[in-house]
Amino acid sequence: MSLAKKIFIIVGALFVCIILFLVCFKKHSNPVKQNIILKDSYAREAYLNLKGWDVDLISGSSIRIPESFEGIYSTYAEIQKKQNLPLESYKGETAERFLYKVNNYNGDYDVYAELLISGNELVAAALIQQTPDGFIKELY
Structure with missing residues (x-):
């Protein structure tokens, strides 16, 4: 495999990791308010x-x-x-x-x-x- 292909694969993998990290971070940065009902x-x-x-x-x-x-x-x-x-x-x-x-x-x-x-x-x-x-x- 050529050096250019290896670099392309590594950069692509890093890009995918960054996207996954941002998606996970976004989910946890805006937590949904709890709706806890305590009637008595x-x-x-x-x-x-x-x-x-x-x-x-x-x-x-x-x-x-x-x-x-x-x-x-x-x-x-x-x-x-x-x-x-x-x-x-x-x-x-x-x-x-x-x-x-x-x-x-x-x-x-x-x-x-x-x-x-x-x-x-x-x-x-x-x-x-x-x-x-x-x-x-x-x-x-």
């Missing part, structure tokens, strides 16, 4: 159990999602994007906030799971440690 307390607790958490309900209350995400809420909004939850679409709307104590989180301080529900749809979820050096992170 049993569904909410089951969802948290499926994520690996043993929980007890602490409280439920009505909240208003801010019109713009600033400060700690911008961090919270980024966490929701990572989980493909549609918080961004609910700016300025009312939601139900359910707070659960997580019984099986290893650590020195209490950790809570928070679910924001609007019209039975899960719009946000996070693990929260409410200490001065605490955290807000994904449910996993």
Whole structure:
């Protein structure tokens, strides 16, 4: 086989690899928002159990999602994007906030799971440690 043919085959193979990489990257760069419906307390607790958490309900209350995400809420909004939850679409709307104590989180301080529900749809979820050096992170 001539050198020109070898170069042509190598360049063609590289081109195919680049196209496949770009197609795969495009699929993963725009994940579809999840549409998780949690109609009642049993569904909410089951969802948290499926994520690996043993929980007890602490409280439920009505909240208003801010019109713009600033400060700690911008961090919270980024966490929701990572989980493909549609918080961004609910700016300025009312939601139900359910707070659960997580019984099986290893650590020195209490950790809570928070679910924001609007019209039975899960719009946000996070693990929260409410200490001065605490955290807000994904449910996993």
